[in-house]
Amino acid sequence: MFNSLKRIIGLGWQNLARDGGIAVANVFIVMIPILLTSALFVAKDVSDFLIDDLQAKADISIYFNDSVSQDDILKVQDNVRGIPGVTGVEYVSKDEALAAFTKRHENEPVLLESLQEINENPFLPSLNVNAETTAQYEQVAALLAGDDYRDMVNKVNYSEKKTVIENIFALTAGAQKVGLSLFILLGLVSVMVTFNTVSMAIRGRGIEVGIQRLVGASRWFIRGQFLVQGVIFGILGALFSLFVTLAVCWYLNPFLATILPGMDVWQNVMRNLWPLFGVQLAIGAGLGMFSSLIAIGRHLKV
Amino acid sequence: MINFNNITKIYSSKASGVTNVVALDGINFGVQKGEFVSVVGRSGAGKTTLFRMMLVQDKPTSGTIFFKDQNIFRLNQGKLNNLRRNMGPVFQDYKLLPNMNVYDNIAYVMKVVGASDAEIKRDVPRILEIVELEDRQKNLPVELSGGECQRAAIARALVHRPEVVLADEPTGNLDPYHTLDVLRLLLKINEMGTTVLLATHNREVVNKLKKRVVTLEKGKIIRDEANGRFAL
Numbered sequence: 248m249f250n251s252l253k254r255i256i257g258l259g260w261q262n263l264a265r266d267g268g269i270a271v272a273n274v275f276i277v278m279i280p281i282l283l284t285s286a287l288f289v290a291k292d293v294s295d296f297l298i299d300d301l302q303a304k305a306d307i308s309i310y311f312n313d314s315v316s317q318d319d320i321l322k323v324q325d326n327v328r329g330i331p332g333v334t335g336v337e338y339v340s341k342d343e344a345l346a347a348f349t350k351r352h353e354n355e356p357v358l359l360e361s362l363q364e365i366n367e368n369p370f371l372p373s374l375n376v377n378a379e380t381t382a383q384y385e386q387v388a389a390l391l392a393g394d395d396y397r398d399m400v401n402k403v404n405y406s407e408k409k410t411v412i413e414n415i416f417a418l419t420a421g422a423q424k425v426g427l428s429l430f431i432l433l434g435l436v437s438v439m440v441t442f443n444t445v446s447m448a449i450r451g452r453g454i455e456v457g458i459q460r461l462v463g464a465s466r467w468f469i470r471g472q473f474l475v476q477g478v479i480f481g482i483l484g485a486l487f488s489l490f491v492t493l494a495v496c497w498y499l500n501p502f503l504a505t506i507l508p509g510m511d512v513w514q515n516v517m518r519n520l521w522p523l524f525g526v527q528l529a530i531g532a533g534l535g536m537f538s539s540l541i542a543i544g545r546h547l548k549v
Numbered sequence: 550m551i552n553f554n555n556i557t558k559i560y561s562s563k564a565s566g567v568t569n570v571v572a573l574d575g576i577n578f579g580v581q582k583g584e585f586v587s588v589v590g591r592s593g594a595g596k597t598t599l600f601r602m603m604l605v606q607d608k609p610t611s612g613t614i615f616f617k618d619q620n621i622f623r624l625n626q627g628k629l630n631n632l633r634r635n636m637g638p639v640f641q642d643y644k645l646l647p648n649m650n651v652y653d654n655i656a657y658v659m660k661v662v663g664a665s666d667a668e669i670k671r672d673v674p675r676i677l678e679i680v681e682l683e684d685r686q687k688n689l690p691v692e693l694s695g696g697e698c699q700r701a702a703i704a705r706a707l708v709h710r711p712e713v714v715l716a717d718e719p720t721g722n723l724d725p726y727h728t729l730d731v732l733r734l735l736l737k738i739n740e741m742g743t744t745v746l747l748a749t750h751n752r753e754v755v756n757k758l759k760k761r762v763v764t765l766e767k768g769k770i771i772r773d774e775a776n777g778r779f780a781l
């Protein structure tokens with residue numbers, strides 16, 4: 248059993264090697280849908296990072312007027328904590344806000360100098376609120392709009408972040424939809440091309456198949472060689488796609504890291520190397536096998 | 550072991566439109582296990598057609614062939630494959646796999662019958678040596694002379710030790726030296742128990758063998774003699 252499988256693969260490889268030029272072209276075509284999926288894979292990674300990043304930062308920042316005392320702010324903190332779904336409320340004093348800003352911009356002397364020129368701390372004390380979902384915004388907003396607090400609050404910073412997150416979600420979903428349609432289209436093209444190559448191989452080997460039957464080769468021993476042909480296209484396509492994906496991530500990584508600080512595409516891809524290759528292999532081998540099977544069904548009457 | 554039962558074959562070709570060519574006409578004869586039978590007859594007498602029937606390359610117009618009491622035209626695909634693996638055919642037109650070299654052609658049938666890699670490595674070089682093709686084993690069939698192709702075809706037919714060898718004009722392209730060699734080889738495997746059916750119109754070959762001779766003429770058996778001679 249194992250032996251004949253090995254032989255079928257060997258014969259399939261021989262078949263494929265005979266028309267090498269067509270094989271190379273075919274592998275390239277098979278790579279297109281695989282690469283597209285890989286791009287979606289990486290894009291998903293980037294959008295996940297963006298959303299995680301935005302969500303991990305305080306969802307809502309409540310800035311208080313300079314005149315409000317720390318005690319009053321801490322009372323507000325307790326009240327906000329009481330809202331269900333709020334996962335954390337952090338008090339940031341004027342001094343802490345200044346320190347954090349200074350640290351964040353320590354490499355930007357111009358900015359820090361201008362800060363010193365003001366000669367006072369321009370930052371407002373704030374509460375940073377983390378919530379489970381964006382729906383909690385409304386409750387926090389309702390609380391702060393009450394008579395007790397209206398005068399204390401300078402500004403609340405939440406609506407922009409919400410839109411940004413929603414936009415990213417929408418963008419990702421849109422990209423996935425477009426990607427999926429494109430995948431179906433390009434997958435179909437690759438199936439058609441592989442189907443054509445395998446059909447040509449079958450028709451070109453009519454005499455050979457006839458002889459193989461005469462010496463008693465079984466159905467699947469003969470069919471197997473052509474089945475293997477499509478699958479090999481897929482596997483080679485997946486392998487090359489993996490290399491291309493890695494190379495692209497390697498080259499893009501520094502650029503992405505400057506645009507999105509903290510983002511490490513290379514690292515993420517390396518961490519998900521096996522799932523990524525698994526997906527590539529499944530798509531390649533699946534499309535290849537599917538194409539071969541229809542070609543065999545259509546043209547190989549054994 | 551093999552019984553031809555009233556085999557008639559009338560060819561009708563769609564391609565050429567030629568119909569009603571009677572190639573075989575009521576053939577009846579039996580072959581015992583271990584026998585060596587020469588089927589002789591003029592060109593066009595029906596020898597190849599008879600062999601084609603045996604491999605179920607084509608079905609007879611009427612009549613049947615029994616192999617070990619099984620009607621070979623009623624076999625399912627799996628059993629038909631087994632039947633063919635039990636036969637070692639040497640085709641008049643060789644029918645070597647055009648895209649494989651001599652070695653791979655011979656190894657192919659061993660793969661088909663499920664021989665191990667070790668057996669292939671052992672037996673293929675041995676048979677190549679016997680037919681004197683060791684230094685042609687890497688060549689493709691188109692790169693061989695007619696006689697070399699014929700010897701490769703013989704090697705392929707014998708390498709997996711089939712129960713029956715069907716040799717259709719296996720010496721047609723051979724010089725007297727190699728003809729003698731092939732005859733010796735066929736006699737030797739016959740001595741070892743292989744049933745041999747040999748189709749030929751070579752008088753010398755038949756007379757040298759001193760075995761049973763079935764003579765065909767226009768699709769009919771006109772003579773069937775043990776220790777027969779070529780007489781046409």
Ligand SMILES: Nc1ncnc2c1ncn2[C@@H]1O[C@H](COP(=O)(O)OP(=O)(O)OP(=O)(O)O)[C@@H](O)[C@H]1O
Nearest residue numbers: 560562570572591592593594595596597598599750
């Ligand atoms: N496919 C075919 N279609 C039509 N007629 C055929 C076909 N094959 C063979 N014949 C005819 O059947 C008859 C027997 O042919 P066959 O090939 O069996 O002869 P043979 O005895 O093998 O001859 P040779 O010694 O030349 O090989 C011939 O008259 C031939 O023309």
Ligand SMILES: [Mg+2]
Nearest residue numbers: 596597598641
């Ligand atoms: Mg003939």
